[in-house]
Amino acid sequence: MAKRFKEVTSVNLYPERPNFKWIVLILSFTIGVGSIVYTNDLVKKIRERERKQIDLYARTLEYVANDQDDPNVAFMLEEIIQANKTIPVILTDQHGNPEDYKNLPKVNDFDSPKERRAYLLKEVEEMKELREPIVLTLLDSDNQIYGYKFIYYKNSSLLTELRFYPYVQLSVIAIFVFIAFVVFNYSRSAEQNRVWVGLAKETAHQLGTPLSSLMAWVEYFRATYPDQEEIINELNKDIERLERITERFSSIGSVPQLKEENVYNLVQEVVKYLEKRLSTKVSISVTVFPDDEISANINHALFAWVIENLLKNAVDSMEGKGQIFIKILQVNEGRVAIDVTDTGKGIPKNRINQIFTPGFTTKKRGWGLGLTLTKRIIEHYHKGKIYIKETEIGKGTTFRILLRS
Ligand SMILES: Nc1ncnc2c1ncn2[C@@H]1O[C@H](COP(=O)(O)OP(=O)(O)OP(=O)(O)O)[C@@H](O)[C@H]1O
Ligand SMILES: [Mg+2]
Numbered sequence: 001m002a003k004r005f006k007e008v009t010s011v012n013l014y015p016e017r018p019n020f021k022w023i024v025l026i027l028s029f030t031i032g033v034g035s036i037v038y039t040n041d042l043v044k045k046i047r048e049r050e051r052k053q054i055d056l057y058a059r060t061l062e063y064v065a066n067d068q069d070d071p072n073v074a075f076m077l078e079e080i081i082q083a084n085k086t087i088p089v090i091l092t093d094q095h096g097n098p099e100d101y102k103n104l105p106k107v108n109d110f111d112s113p114k115e116r117r118a119y120l121l122k123e124v125e126e127m128k129e130l131r132e133p134i135v136l137t138l139l140d141s142d143n144q145i146y147g148y149k150f151i152y153y154k155n156s157s158l159l160t161e162l163r164f165y166p167y168v169q170l171s172v173i174a175i176f177v178f179i180a181f182v183v184f185n186y187s188r189s190a191e192q193n194r195v196w197v198g199l200a201k202e203t204a205h206q207l208g209t210p211l212s213s214l215m216a217w218v219e220y221f222r223a224t225y226p227d228q229e230e231i232i233n234e235l236n237k238d239i240e241r242l243e244r245i246t247e248r249f250s251s252i253g254s255v256p257q258l259k260e261e262n263v264y265n266l267v268q269e270v271v272k273y274l275e276k277r278l279s280t281k282v283s284i285s286v287t288v289f290p291d292d293e294i295s296a297n298i299n300h301a302l303f304a305w306v307i308e309n310l311l312k313n314a315v316d317s318m319e320g321k322g323q324i325f326i327k328i329l330q331v332n333e334g335r336v337a338i339d340v341t342d343t344g345k346g347i348p349k350n351r352i353n354q355i356f357t358p359g360f361t362t363k364k365r366g367w368g369l370g371l372t373l374t375k376r377i378i379e380h381y382h383k384g385k386i387y388i389k390e391t392e393i394g395k396g397t398t399f400r401i402l403l404r405s
Pocket of ligand 1: 309313314317342344345346347355356360361362363365366367368369370371372397
């Protein structure tokens, strides 16, 4: 089967760099995972340290509570209790009444002692959910237990923030990469646009001068050699053809004017024009549904170019022998479909995604630009769609164009 297709010669106009994409992706992933693992490790270490600090804090309180005469107490109070400037702590009696707190700056938002107490109780509840409190045992002078106190604590805000840090960091990186990607793609397509438009404009411009000179020559011949009517008519046809090409190029090089046009008439015009140049072994039929009054917003010169490209490809795929069916359908309000079906060799599945890329061709003398241009005219200038509706190897292909009416 594969032998039926000629070797693919592809002029790679826009080389992709898939390897590059993969490297960036793998690198980003490694950095992402690495950053999370590292931060989690850091969080674990800091949490352990905070726990030890609290433990020391608790022991100090216990000591102070049980042995108030020791001269070292003042030092310990200063050094250890005051040193905790990050970990939020609440000290309660054995019934859960808050007696003291540290590193809870929000307490100052409340004016009345009642509100403060309510706030502290709420904090105690939250801390209780997170961790078991540290228990202080109170001893009297005979070393008999006479009561308990509880120390509730939670992560310092540093630790909390650190835990979310890698996710914030990753989101920022992801947003940045996304924006960079969009900008890159946009500038790439803007660049392509400029090339297309600039080249087309220049071509139209360059063709204009010799064309008007040729027209003048034909008029001169007509006047000078009235008996050479036939040759002059042939010359005129060539000039018309050149004019048509110039018009196409100049339309693609500017913002094209769309006009409400009868689709059937336009398609017929192109078919009539091409039929004269095709072998008699190719038949083209045009049908309309529901009636031939279907119209759409079209740029005449460009749309004729589209139909011509599709018909030429169809003829090529049938190797000069077969049938082409063009169906014009009003699919629903405001949408017109034009299906171009051939009885040619079909398109292999793995090529369907390639045929619209610039430079892709399976033909010896092809440029691989016909469908690129066609897609561009339909999508860019007419805001429509073009795609392969159906294709089967050895049976044929149907292209569908969707236009707005
Ligand atoms: N109707 C079709 N049936 C089968 N293959 C097709 C058909 N239309 C297009 N193709 C395939 O898609 C390829 C690209 O088509 P395209 O019109 O873009 O370029 P081309 O016809 O090869 O060259 P040119 O620039 O002269 O049009 C063709 O080479 C052909 O392999
Ligand atoms: Mg082509």
